[in-house]
Ligand SMILES: *[C@@H]1O[C@H](CO)[C@@H](O)[C@H](O)[C@H]1NC(C)=O
Ligand SMILES: *[C@@H]1O[C@H](CO)[C@@H](O)[C@H](O)[C@H]1NC(C)=O
């Protein structure tokens with residue numbers, strides 16, 4: 619009986635009004651659900667981005683043989699994502715250079731600085747040479763003359779001063795003696811502390827030359843690079859395969875002086891590499907975005923004076939997968955130059971003494 623009474627309520631106007639309210643709530647609910655579904659479409663795309671960045675991270679791990687503990691994995695992935703975002707923004711600015719993921723993509727700027735760079739200290743140097751006004755060739759590339767050895771990777775050892783100077787002596791030895799021989803950076807790292815160098819904790823190109831003037835330098839084969847500090851192997855020091863009797867510091871900021879020297883032989887130089895542009899450099903010509911607080915050493919192996927902008931061809935020691943097969947091109951601008959590359963450049967002289 620009660621049931622029947624209730625059903626008769628359907629005819630009741632109050633009940634109809636309640637029904638209308640319920641229906642309205644239902645419609646609002648549907649609209650809400652629709653809106654929610656619409657908005658939730660955003661999360662699958664965030665998820666896609668996460669997944670594609672994670673697969674890029676996996677490729678990176680494989681390519682550079684990275685090994686992480688599970689906790690470190692999360693931290694490194696986060697840094698990698700931040701760096702990836704930075705690289706994308708920089709590349710969207712369409713400049714003369716491009717950045718890309720490389721061995722350093724899981725490091726913060728602080729870590730990069732700590733592992734790879736060290737501020738330069740130059741004490742007294744020999745007299746500066748004044749640039750002679752020779753007729754310079756419009757382009758030079760010592761790689762084409764077979765005067766440059768393979769690109770090596772210094773690893774987490776701040777010893778670029780050893781790579782830049784052995785590179786300069788390798789070039790000079792080839793040009794003035796006729797044979798290309800890979801020389802030992804490790805000998806300089808282990809044995810030149812008395813000349814002011816600090817092994818894998820930094821040093822200077824001048825001190826490395828002073829060591830080689832005194833002791834000559836043995837080969838990479840006899841005294842291979844270990845990417846860490848070691849005790850000086852005294853017995854190998856006497857087995858030098860290349861010797862120099864002097865070196866020249868080019869007058870600071872003398873662009874023509876550096877060009878004149880590079881026309882003669884590969885030249886060691888110092889730069890400020892404490893810059894994202896160095897950390898992620900992938901290719902092109904660097905024209906700006908770096909300072910002149912020298913903290914890294916490199917080898918200038920050529921230049922191009924017909925291109926726009928003109929540029930130095932520079933060999934680095936961060937492995938062949940960095941930059942342009944291990945090289946970087948830096949615009950030639952008067953004065954200290956881009957990244958200070960013309961501030962403290964030097965080359966070995968009086969080479970053929972053996
Ligand atoms: C070394 O070279 C400089 C020029 O750079 C020269 O002034 C100096 O006399 C040379 N030293 C020796 C011992 O030849
Ligand atoms: C120098 O640059 C010009 C213009 O970009 C290029 O055509 C030429 O091949 C370059 N020369 C060398 C030796 O790389």
Ligand SMILES: *[C@@H]1O[C@H](CO)[C@@H](O)[C@H](O)[C@H]1NC(C)=O
Nearest residue numbers: 869870871910953954958961
């Ligand atoms: C070379 O340039 C640097 C940076 O601008 C400057 O500090 C230094 O005084 C210059 N040196 C010479 C000798 O002009």
Ligand SMILES: CC(=O)N[C@H]1CO[C@H](CO)[C@@H](O)[C@@H]1O
Nearest residue numbers: 794795796797859860970972
């Ligand atoms: C042409 C020349 O001087 N060659 C010399 C190069 O250096 C080696 C030693 O490493 C000498 O034996 C060569 O005579």
